[in-house]
Amino acid sequence: MRPSPILALAAHGGPQAAERLQEIEPQTEPEREALLRASAHVSALPQPAAWRSGPWRPQVLFDVPAGLEHVAAAEAHERGFGRWEQVGEGRLACPDQIDPAQAAAQLRCTRGMLIPGGVGPPLPLDRPDECASAVAALLSASPPLRRWREWLQVDGDVLRFRITLAQQAPRQTHRAVVAAARAACQPLMLQDSPSSYAVELLVETSPASSQLIIRPTGIPDTRFAYRLRDVPAAINPVIAACLARLARTGPGATVLDPTCGSATLLIERALAGEAAALLGFDRSLNAVAAAQANIAAAGLQGRIRVVEADALGRGGWLSCDEVLANLPFGVRTRSDAAGLQRLYEGILARIGQHLRPGGRAVLYTAQRRLMEQALHQHRALLQILDQLRTSSGGLVVHIWVIGRRGGR
Numbered sequence: 454m455r456p457s458p459i460l461a462l463a464a465h466g467g468p469q470a471a472e473r474l475q476e477i478e479p480q481t482e483p484e485r486e487a488l489l490r491a492s493a494h495v496s497a498l499p500q501p502a503a504w505r506s507g508p509w510r511p512q513v514l515f516d517v518p519a520g521l522e523h524v525a526a527a528e529a530h531e532r533g534f535g536r537w538e539q540v541g542e543g544r545l546a547c548p549d550q551i552d553p554a555q556a557a558a559q560l561r562c563t564r565g566m567l568i569p570g571g572v573g574p575p576l577p578l579d580r581p582d583e584c585a586s587a588v589a590a591l592l593s594a595s596p597p598l599r600r601w602r603e604w605l606q607v608d609g610d611v612l613r614f615r616i617t618l619a620q621q622a623p624r625q626t627h628r629a630v631v632a633a634a635r636a637a638c639q640p641l642m643l644q645d646s647p648s649s650y651a652v653e654l655l656v657e658t659s660p661a662s663s664q665l666i667i668r669p670t671g672i673p674d675t676r677f678a679y680r681l682r683d684v685p686a687a688i689n690p691v692i693a694a695c696l697a698r699l700a701r702t703g704p705g706a707t708v709l710d711p712t713c714g715s716a717t718l719l720i721e722r723a724l725a726g727e728a729a730a731l732l733g734f735d736r737s738l739n740a741v742a743a744a745q746a747n748i749a750a751a752g753l754q755g756r757i758r759v760v761e762a763d764a765l766g767r768g769g770w771l772s773c774d775e776v777l778a779n780l781p782f783g784v785r786t787r788s789d790a791a792g793l794q795r796l797y798e799g800i801l802a803r804i805g806q807h808l809r810p811g812g813r814a815v816l817y818t819a820q821r822r823l824m825e826q827a828l829h830q831h832r833a834l835l836q837i838l839d840q841l842r843t844s845s846g847g848l849v850v851h852i853w854v855i856g857r858r859g860g861r
């Protein structure tokens with residue numbers, strides 16, 4: 454199956470589309486990505502849920518962007534949620550004394566909660582019946598599933614779930630696992646409902662063991678409700694919140710985003726702490742309109758200014774302390790390579806001219822080679838302060854933190 458029929462199913466929506474999507478085994482990376490997007494779309498109406506604070510609570514981890522765990526942990530500490538340990542790639546442990554619902558509502562560098570549900574033997578994915586029994590045993594024995602009413606509240610008596618196998622498996626295995634999960638979960642008052650659910654049950658397997666992860670998806674998340682309008686290739690807002698923190702220099706900062714799109718980075722920077730002035734350019738009028746709508750929805754009209762302008766045009770740039778840029782990658786849009794090279798070099802030249810000593814530029818792109826070439830050209834003025842890597846939408850994306858030479 455190609456990505457377009459997957460997306461067509463998502464557009465159709467409804468419980469049948471959700472069930473069909475659950476049966477699809479993606480064969481390629483674009484199919485996998487399309488399936489993730491489509492599943493998120495059809496599950497747009499979750500079973501509403503609320504966190505219940507009581508005497509018992511399960512261990513809670515938070516899903517954070519891989520490679521940026523230290524940024525998310527620093528945010529948790531700064532906002533008064535204690536010290537969060539990294540417990541795996543893209544995973545932080547929420548300390549026991551912290552109310553995870555409050556943390557989930559306030560921390561912008563996290564994607565959401567993950568509850569370890571139990572560990573079992575590795576799953577034989579090529580043997581449907583054995584695999585299904587092993588998953589059923591994992592579900593039946595899971596303390597957080599058996600005790601779900603102690604930490605989660607839903608309307609009615611039944612908690613609706615969707616089950617997902619993290620690794621690719623034959624269709625027969627999927628079917629057997631879903632049927633076994635239905636039977637194992639029924640006594641716990643959990644109902645399979647892939648079109649509207651409050652928890653996703655994610656089963657991962659490795660050569661050493663299998664693991665159940667419970668992802669509560671029904672708890673409302675309004676942190677990014679300002680995102681009324683999008684542009685193609687808009688940055689994920691959780692990653693944007695991390696980048697904003699990497700760029701932060703201080704309350705008097707002037708911040709510039711020369712390819713601002715729908716203004717996600719500028720909005721997240723405004724929400725990450727005081728800044729004196731925030732300015733964005735984009736050469737697309739559509740992007741500027743999207744940015745203005747989002748800025749207004751975030752209540753930041755007075756603080757962020759966005760104008761239609763070419764980042765390489767005359768004027769526009771001003772002396773600044775922070776530059777935040779999610780540069781066009783040209784991967785999905787197939788922009789011409791020479792144009793991208795000119796843009797990257799031109800933006801670095803302007804950073805060299807306008808970034809104040811002690812300032813920081815945070816640049817985000819999947820085009821590692823192009824950025825390295827451009828940085829090499831400007832090495833007399835600019836230095837790399839840090840280099841990080843994360844992933845988004847199935848792509849590895851690189852992050853450079855740049856400063857002026859001699860200006861740390």
Ligand SMILES: C[S@@+](CC[C@H](N)C(=O)[O-])C[C@H]1O[C@@H](n2cnc3c(N)ncnc32)[C@H](O)[C@@H]1O
Pocket residue numbers: 683684685686687688689711712713714715716717718734735736737740762763764765779780781782796
């Ligand atoms: C990857 S998108 C940025 C998305 C943005 N971070 C968001 O979340 O919406 C890149 C943006 O750069 C803009 N762009 C491309 N070339 C430009 C140029 N020469 N000057 C200004 N903007 C440019 C595109 O219009 C696009 O909106």
